[in-house]
Amino acid sequence: MANELTEKYKAISPAEFFYKYKEIAGFANPARALYQTVRELVENALDATDSHGILPDIKVVIQRADPVQEFYRITVEDNGIGIPPDVVPNAFGRVLFSSKYVLRQTRGMYGLGVKMAVLYGQMTTGRPVEVVTSRREYKRIYFFKIRIDINRNEPVVLEKGSWRKQREWHGTIVSITIEGDWGKSKSRIKEYISRTAVVTPYANIAMYTPDGEIVLYKRIIDKLPRPPREVKPHPYGVDLEMLKMIIESNSQPTILDTLVESFQSVGEVTARDILSRAGIDPSANPRSLSDSDLLKLINAMRSYDQYRPPSTAAISPLGVEVITAGLKRMFEPEFVAATTRKPSIYEGHPFIVEAGIAYGGKVPLSEPDKPTILRYANKIPLLYDEGSDVVTSVVKEDINWDNYLITFPAPLIILVHVCSTKVPFKGVGKESIADVPEVRREIKLAISEVARKLRNYITEKQKELEAQRKVIYLAKYIPEVVKSIETIFAGDGVNRSEIISKLASIISAKTGIPENKIYEVINNVEIGA
Ligand code: ADP
Ligand code: MG
DSSP: OHHHHHOOOOOOOHHHHHHHTGGGGTOSSHHHHHHHHHHHHHHHHHHTTGGGTOOOEEEEEEEEOOSSSOEEEEEEEEOSOOOOTTTHHHHHHSTTOOSOOSSSOOSOOSSOHHHHHHHHHHHHTOOOEEEEEEOTTOSEEEEEEEEEETTTTEEEEEEEEEEEOSSOOOEEEEEEEEEOOHHHHHHHHHHHHHHHHHHOTTSEEEEEOTTSOEEEEOOOOOOOOOOOOOOOOOGGGOOHHHHHHHHHHOOOSSHHHHHHHHSTTOOHHHHHHHHHHHTOOTTSOGGGOOHHHHHHHHHHHHHOOOOOOOOOTTOOOOOHHHHHHHHHHHHOOSEEEEEEOOOEEETTEEEEEEEEEEESTTOOOOOSSSOEEEEEETTEEEOSOGGGOHHHHIIIIIOOGGGGTOOSSOSEEEEEEEEESSOOBSSTTOOOBOOOHHHHHHHHHHHHHHHHHHHHHHHHHHHHHHHHHHHHHHHHHHHHHHHHHHHHTTTTTOOHHHHHHHHHHHHHHHHOOOHHHHHHHHHHHHHHO
């Protein structure tokens, strides 16, 4: 009896939830938190630039913020679109507040990242987040100090102000002070920055470390990936709640018009077709439809197979040029190739898989059982949880590397980029991609494609080496043969160079080796002799 009465019921705010379970968002300890803070700030900075057609200039400064304790102040500055001042408090002080809850590929997607860093800073150092921001068209620059009221999940603005712009500037500067562990996290943080640079060769990225080091990646190409555009949902992804919300927010008088206006890939012909399959009158008022009508409609929408291919305007692949430029700059490989697969769809979400391959040159040797894998999702490098990522299982289980003439360890890097309006991440920390069959299949095809290119290159190279060996072997005898012929026809006015040129042309015809190559070898042999 007493036990039943002591059960305490209570609701908590999203801020309190993530404050309590910070580990699931990547804030398990000071080392991990420092890495995650840099990451969240850099990702927001990149979203504010390249997704809006701006070539990114990004500066990351990590400083010791206390002489005794391991406090670090992380400041990230971008030249992005900036944030309207009335939005700043919520953007940095309300968990699950975002401008990215739309169907458009972005690095952020949960409306959580920067707030986790703010919460962690609040818990460990008590210091608020500082934000300086301005949009291009503003005449003023705005400044804020904000903390989060955890119980209410509301921002508390501690200080704010603004000043007139002295020069053209737009962008955002965010500073957060947390307890960190630079010693334990520095290699990961540097790796994160360098892997980011691999896929953003169009960005200037500078990082100032607490050790006084400056890590600099200069822009090497001016071409940005096509920025993503917001799109309407695809009918394959529809469910009852979503359909109801769509109907409620749509003012069209008929269900026919509602479908055409609210979904991509649905024109009038398609909509009529679907409605007749569901047994619903196209002119029906959408708000008068019962749940069972709506469920029939959903079934018809999901099983319909005549849709136009899904719109890919919302996704922004890197492209072959960016991937190859990035890999070349970072690894100076002997061979590099990349591919962007055509768009596919899983559960109504369009996605594209890209792969890059870098081989030889300065590419470091891989582990003994697989190539070095660089994983990316929506342009974010994924560093942790490699073992549980679908990309890793494809590389290890679905690809027979013998077929591609590779034995490990090899100087081989495989880069895989999955981009989508919804990447199937395994957790909110965004470190690994779940094993979704459609995605897995595309990853396999993309890797096979670049691996085939590498095999062709290796085969060609082997052929060339083989040919060179042959020519060296044959050419060794030429001076001998020439001498014999000269002796036999001594006095008959045989011309030495004529004999050599005849022999060279015979060898060339039989072996396919160009004559000039043969002359080269003959000369070497003669000089050597
Ligand atoms: P998410 O990135 O998942 O949306 P965040 O908590 O990291 O969630 O950021 C919340 C919102 O704040 C973003 O959606 C964006 O609108 C805004 N924001 C954060 N940082 C920047 C920045 N550097 N430039 C422009 N907008 C930003
Ligand atoms: Mg974010």
